[in-house]
Amino acid sequence: MSNFFKATLLLGCLLWQSSGLASDTGWLTSPQNDHAKVRLQADRSHPEQTRILLEVTLESGWKTYWHSPGEGGIAPQILWDKPVNDLQWHWPVPQHFEVAGLSTQGYQQHVSFPISLHYPADEALRGTLRLSTCSNVCILTDYPFTLEAGGAAPAGFDFAYAKGMSTLPQSLPTGISLQLGYQHNQLQLLAELPEGSQSESWQMPALFIDALEGAEFGKPQLEVQGRLLVARVPVSDGWQGDAPDIRGKSLGLLLTNGEQAWQTEARIGEPLTLPGKSQSIFWLLGAALLGGLILNLMPCVLPVLALKLGSVLQQQDRRQAEVRKQFLAASAGILVSFWLLAAMSTLLRATQGAVGWGIQFQSAGFIGFMVLVTALFCANLLGLFEIRLPSNLSTRLATSGGNGLGGHFLQGSFATLLATPCSAPFLGTAVAFALAAPLTELWLIFTALGLGMSLPWLLVAALPRLALWLPKPGCWMGRLRILLGLMMLGSSLWLVSLLGNHLGSTATWWLMAGLLLALLIGTVWRYGIRGFTLALSLSALVGAALLLGGAFTAQGSASVDRVVWQPLSEQAITQALAQNKRVFVDVTADWCVTCKANKYNVLLRDEVQDALSAPDVVALRGDWSKPSDAIAAFLRKRSAAAVPFNQIYGPGLPAGETLSPLLDKADLLTILRRAASAEGDGQTTPFLGEKK
Numbered sequence: 001m002s003n004f005f006k007a008t009l010l011l012g013c014l015l016w017q018s019s020g021l022a023s024d025t026g027w028l029t030s031p032q033n034d035h036a037k038v039r040l041q042a043d044r045s046h047p048e049q050t051r052i053l054l055e056v057t058l059e060s061g062w063k064t065y066w067h068s069p070g071e072g073g074i075a076p077q078i079l080w081d082k083p084v085n086d087l088q089w090h091w092p093v094p095q096h097f098e099v100a101g102l103s104t105q106g107y108q109q110h111v112s113f114p115i116s117l118h119y120p121a122d123e124a125l126r127g128t129l130r131l132s133t134c135s136n137v138c139i140l141t142d143y144p145f146t147l148e149a150g151g152a153a154p155a156g157f158d159f160a161y162a163k164g165m166s167t168l169p170q171s172l173p174t175g176i177s178l179q180l181g182y183q184h185n186q187l188q189l190l191a192e193l194p195e196g197s198q199s200e201s202w203q204m205p206a207l208f209i210d211a212l213e214g215a216e217f218g219k220p221q222l223e224v225q226g227r228l229l230v231a232r233v234p235v236s237d238g239w240q241g242d243a244p245d246i247r248g249k250s251l252g253l254l255l256t257n258g259e260q261a262w263q264t265e266a267r268i269g270e271p272l273t274l275p276g277k278s279q280s281i282f283w284l285l286g287a288a289l290l291g292g293l294i295l296n297l298m299p300c301v302l303p304v305l306a307l308k309l310g311s312v313l314q315q316q317d318r319r320q321a322e323v324r325k326q327f328l329a330a331s332a333g334i335l336v337s338f339w340l341l342a343a344m345s346t347l348l349r350a351t352q353g354a355v356g357w358g359i360q361f362q363s364a365g366f367i368g369f370m371v372l373v374t375a376l377f378c379a380n381l382l383g384l385f386e387i388r389l390p391s392n393l394s395t396r397l398a399t400s401g402g403n404g405l406g407g408h409f410l411q412g413s414f415a416t417l418l419a420t421p422c423s424a425p426f427l428g429t430a431v432a433f434a435l436a437a438p439l440t441e442l443w444l445i446f447t448a449l450g451l452g453m454s455l456p457w458l459l460v461a462a463l464p465r466l467a468l469w470l471p472k473p474g475c476w477m478g479r480l481r482i483l484l485g486l487m488m489l490g491s492s493l494w495l496v497s498l499l500g501n502h503l504g505s506t507a508t509w510w511l512m513a514g515l516l517l518a519l520l521i522g523t524v525w526r527y528g529i530r531g532f533t534l535a536l537s538l539s540a541l542v543g544a545a546l547l548l549g550g551a552f553t554a555q556g557s558a559s560v561d562r563v564v565w566q567p568l569s570e571q572a573i574t575q576a577l578a579q580n581k582r583v584f585v586d587v588t589a590d591w592c593v594t595c596k597a598n599k600y601n602v603l604l605r606d607e608v609q610d611a612l613s614a615p616d617v618v619a620l621r622g623d624w625s626k627p628s629d630a631i632a633a634f635l636r637k638r639s640a641a642a643v644p645f646n647q648i649y650g651p652g653l654p655a656g657e658t659l660s661p662l663l664d665k666a667d668l669l670t671i672l673r674r675a676a677s678a679e680g681d682g683q684t685t686p687f688l689g690e691k692k
Contacts, residue, residue: 086116
């Protein structure tokens, strides 16, 4: 009886072990391929639903493929002995590989594929796994297997299956905007993370593309610009020939961002306007230094430089140590002001507000404050008052010519504020990158901008003798102060004119007249009858200077803008391109000094007017004088953060070409001519009114 019990127990254990092993093939190998082994485990306890976990382990240097292998390779597949229903093969996130110049998508070392299907549980499930593995050579190996009927799941199967499912990509979140476009042999992608997301920028992104009939995709070229991901993917027909037109087709994608992975499907549209390729952080820091330096040459900053010159002239004892301290204080004011601008940009980004260079001039309150400051500077230079109390901001601004370092610090800050309406060369590139970059890089670039603008001031601080070469104080200083006062008066009147968008033209003219009248009364009160004569003379000089300046600026220009400007929108650009027309984009603002220079020196010239009035040219203009979410989004999409912004599209430039902030007539006409020719045809269309 004892022996019978032992035999029964042993038979039961063998039957239990057989039942367990029936749902686990164990590690399968092949004599034709000693670089890979596979294993299939299954849960066949459900009458219809079967879950299978396929594991593949590869030796170092070998790989297998994703369901879309790329430019080479074969995806794993199972050839079933009998048909199965509702087969779902789940694919974990793959990697990119380069083999003999071909870009492929797949896996290395170890990968688990969760699989589910419908098949009767009381029937054995047989098939053959066909696996392609590659290193320097590729091997196609078959692994026959059998999963017996009614087999229970092996120990730990549920955990292993759930772990395999956790490696799968999720659906693309609705907050991430995604656009696909196609132009000749290139797939284009723009993906933007939502503002306020946990990740401020893309971290080690990757893009994997599903197969598309007739087209073969190469290795994506990815570029991160803050929250924006730009991808350019070469497309061919698979035989080194031109790819078919894939516009209008739906394409499956898998995007990764650090540890996150998302899959989606999107329709391929018309060519996208991709932002220019970003430069390295070191190149951008150099551009920021140079852009800040050039700001000192812009007309916005000249009045403050004149003030600094006047403060040095007023000193009876111009010692080198004092001059060094003054210019170091002014440099500190510039640098701190750029840090404040960086802090403001950081705050606006955190609150999802629009960020851009000079956008504070969209505020009537800020412009009014600047009018008050410049008017006080002007009155002080004209000698209408001499207040030297350091107790409040206005007093410090009015007494910037004193010996206190606070006034010199405020001069540097004031120079920075007046510089923001100017978009100098190199400045726009650096600022655009900074406003979209991680916060660390934003602060680095704004610091470089401040140091660049401070360079001339730091040069004088390092070599005070440069300032000491100025003539000794004398009667001529009074006349110079009047000239400096007139320069500041011009700045003040210009600032008043910017209030026209907020107060209306009538109120603005009355405000301007009131400012001039107040200065006239102050001059008469300060200097008597002689002052009245002086005030009238000054008024005549101001009026003559404005008229002559306008005439000089508009020399050779048309007195009236003959171009029919249309409102700026993405739809207008797309529609014009669909009609094979050229597009000229002009984003401007009343407070932008560089925009005014472009207008009178280039855009109003007869040749440019004729070119932009051609029948096949659509001129689009966006006015950023006041806050506009649409224009801010338009600029942000093109990695721009400052005005002026000009761009040209056409059959020859479907992706658009951005012009320099300081327009050049010859360059504008050349690019506009090039935009008229279809890509590769070598033909050009002469402009209306242009000499052939």
